Amino acid sequence: RKEVEQDPGPFNVPEGATVAFNCTYSNSASQSFFWYRQDCRKEPKLLMSVYSSGNEDGRFTAQLNRASQYISLLIRDSKLSDSATYLCVVSSRGGTSYGKLTFGQGTILTVHP
């Protein structure tokens, strides 16, 4: 089983649509959770952190379910500029006190006019 698993998509949605991405992780000791965004041929950038209480940033809402080891990202009112690959990212301590990030393979989103 992959450490972090995402549906690779692609998701093709019209402008204004609501789209949801899901992610599961295998390490129950994982501590922190993030969504990163990667545009074509660019580096990944943090979109938002994910908390058990859920968090919202404008049109983006992230949820974490520790019991199910499941993370989600909801994008409302999609814009053309939302087209990108969305990476589910989990941090764990591993064998050190500093920890490391594990990335999912990413979900490709294309928003069309």
Added chain:
Amino acid sequence: ETGVTQTPRHLVMGMTNKKSLKCEQHLGHNAMYWYKQSAKKPLELMFVYNFKEQTENNSVPSRFSPECPNSSHLFLHLHTLQPEDSALYLCASSRSGATDTQYFGPGTRLTVL
């Protein structure tokens, strides 16, 4: 944005060449990372340095040799690479451990002939 810079941006090398990738961060961070991103694969963590000390080596072949002379600079020395090592190599930094946001450089796109 120039928080994390990488040089060169593109590199083509033969299997017998020796080359080095350079990363510099201007964010005052204490942790630096090397990742490999191949087509259709998740980002793979290669090495982690915290306060100039290597704290993670993710079973990377010895033909990749990292060097971290100070908290702001990170190198990846390459020798006798294989064509399957062709990928985007991304450097990142964070304030300290992996639970902190990681900021990525633009990457070096490496082609091994």
